[in-house]
Amino acid sequence: MTTNSGASASAPAPGVPAASGEPAPRARAEIDLAALRANVRALRERASGAELMAVVKSDAYGHGAVRCARAAREAGAGWLGTATPEEAFALRAAGDRGRLMCWLWTPGGPWREAIEADIDVSVSGMWALREVIAAARAAGRTARIQLKADTGLGRNGCQPADWADLVAAARAAEAEGTVRVTGLWSHFACADEPGHPSIDAQLTAFREMTAYAEGRGLAPEVRHLANSPATLTLPQAHFDLVRTGIACYGISPIPEIGAPADFGLRPVMTLTAALALVKRVPGGHGVSYGHHYTTPGETTLALVPVGYADGIPRHASGTGPVLVAGKWRTIAGRVAMDQFIVDLGGDAAAPGDEAVLFGPGDRGEPTAEDWARAVGTIAYEIVTRIGTRVPRVYVDER
Known part of the structure; x- marks a missing residue:
């Protein structure tokens, strides 16, 4: 058993004198990696055969991204997900070589570094596609991109009215070899409120937008919409991949519906x-x-x-x-x-x-x-x- 931040898994509990002159901890956050692995396995069982992405953004929701990412991989997570490029680079620096997606980009971001690190990058608009194409040309490598559709959350993602132009431009970039569209994805607004009318509306929009993209020649490896609550309650939203964040760490994303144990989860x-x-x-x-x-x-x-x-x-x-x-x-x-x-x-x-x-x-x-x-x-x-x-x-x- 090993630990982060210079602490030891065998560090004394509060109230127990430290051995060998080590200071007793003022406070500690114990992270149970066995629980995390069990949570990932339980979520995979609920995923209806879809692959699972363990989301490790924000230092794995405060639990420690590198250790938690490694444990999630051990439990069968085929993908990892981060918000910022820096989070993704830290995982690569720690030795992770599996499929890894990063989705929160701003103009002038480190696109080339992401391409060279084999990170799938999210594209929500034409400005991002232009920047990733330029970075791919500079790197002399094909960028792996995933087009994000705004199906109703109203945050990141391409609006339906602009989808045709983004799809056409991405397809043209594929034809010249600068990008490969590996995914089509979106995000729920109210999956933690079962029965909310926006859920069916977003499912319909996602099906329509992915069908349009595929009809124009895109052949994504994965289509994904389900977050933690949708993974637990909406099997019709699982598609090819589910993105589980807070549920990996044993916290119920829908506490009004069920406690962690009701979903086979344990807080980490x-x-x-x-x-x-x-x-x-x-x-x-x-x-x-x-x-x-x-x-x-x-x-x-x-x-x-x-x-x-x-x-x-x-x-x-x-x-x-x-x-x-x-x-x-x-x-x-x-x-x-x-x-x-x-x-x-x-x-x-x-x-x-x-x-x-x-x-x-x-x-x-x-x-x-x-x-x-x-x-x-x-x-x-x-x-x-x-x-x-x-x-x-x-x-x-x-």
Whole structure:
């Protein structure tokens, strides 16, 4: 078992003295790669025979892109997906040589470097196609491109009214050998809301736009539309490839429909910290900035040494759940940059004892979904925002 950021999978748990003079961790995010591999296998089983792309953008949703990408490959992910070129280049630098797609481009981007690194690049408009053609000519290599259709999300992608021109230009570039169109794709707006009328509308638009492109001579390897929620609930949207992001990390993309276990998934990240201080204070004692919390009587306060600089939402002040001394606690007062307080009431704890912010829930601890509900966001944001000051500790790395 090995780890990232200089941490060790055998690093001591909070409250346990470090061996050989190693400092005990202030906080850690334990990443269960066995769970990730199991999640990928479970998602492949649901994919109706389609290939699976593991999306590892934003450092694998905060879990660590290189380690998670490797684990996803081990579990059968044929593709990896990133948002930015830099994310894709980091995977190549780490030794990944499989199919890899990158989709978020701006004018003047590193197209040539992507072509030379055998990365499939997304094209949503004529400006991007012109730039990738120029880069392919400069590199003396054929670029692998995937045309993105805007079927109704209204973000990236080519509008139906402009699709014919983009398809014609891509086909002409194929004929001269500068590009090869390897994919046609789009993205759902409301797949996490089963029954939403936009779902069928987008499916229809995607079928029509891919049929048009194929009728004009394009022969893509893959057509893909399904994200995590569509992979779990819309088999008619699986086509040739599904793109699974948050579900790979064991978080339900549709918590109103089912918890992770309902889909055969298990959360991959467990976030813990070591209590930095435990002290008795009298009643009426103000806690943290602004004194938005005042102790109702004599009590014990515990200091958890993580804050919004580590990705703990400041708007979790007074709402965020934490497991300390065997019980759920709620953050007392404001979350500060580096720390927050929980009120233990009459319970005992000691410096170094473990505070569990979230995990799979096996020990009764909160989950990322519990945090999302407490602060009015989605679990994607909770795990993705955990900062680089928190070392990732990898368990079951092969």
